[in-house]
Amino acid sequence: MIVREIAATPSEWSDSVRFDLYERVFSRLYLDAAVEVWLICWDIGQDTLLHDHGGSVGAFSVARGSLLEDHGAVHRTGLSTRRHTAGDAVGFGAGYLHNLVNVGTEPMVSVHAYSPPLRAMNFYCWLPTGMHHLREIPCDMPEPDVTALEAAAVVLREAVS
Numbered sequence: 001m002i003v004r005e006i007a008a009t010p011s012e013w014s015d016s017v018r019f020d021l022y023e024r025v026f027s028r029l030y031l032d033a034a035v036e037v038w039l040i041c042w043d044i045g046q047d048t049l050l051h052d053h054g055g056s057v058g059a060f061s062v063a064r065g066s067l068l069e070d071h072g073a074v075h076r077t078g079l080s081t082r083r084h085t086a087g088d089a090v091g092f093g094a095g096y097l098h099n100l101v102n103v104g105t106e107p108m109v110s111v112h113a114y115s116p117p118l119r120a121m122n123f124y125c126w127l128p129t130g131m132h133h134l135r136e137i138p139c140d141m142p143e144p145d146v147t148a149l150e151a152a153a154v155v156l157r158e159a160v161s
Helices: 002-007 146-160
Strands: 025-031 036-042 057-064 066-073 080-085 089-092 096-101 108-115 120-127 130-138
Touching (some): 002 036, 002 108, 066 108
Antiparallel strands (some): 036 108, 057 089, 057 108, 066 080, 120 130
């Protein structure tokens, strides 16, 4: 798996590692018409929110530290939780959704690949009534526009009211 190979080769990405307490830092390591590869740096407590990858398939690998993942599928009920540590890799299909969070006591680094390259992400909320699609947000990077996510939070508040 390409993400595992890249994660195991810090000489390819260590110059791009940077942490910011207020937002995840990411850097594109590779892009062509079929695939893109990203390095993502996570400070303590940073997460992605529950999302899919807008029809792209993909994989990620933990290069340093650990991530907690809530994961499931768009058309199934419920989520499962698992922890990934350095060296672990996960591949996923187009219907896969997840939330990743750095619950460790140190910043961490991961490598992610998407095919085709990201064009959108869909955000969800799991409630006792089931999985709720909040919003599709166009994006060409693994961190969509924050103002679009804030608008999705408004939709969620209205859905549970």
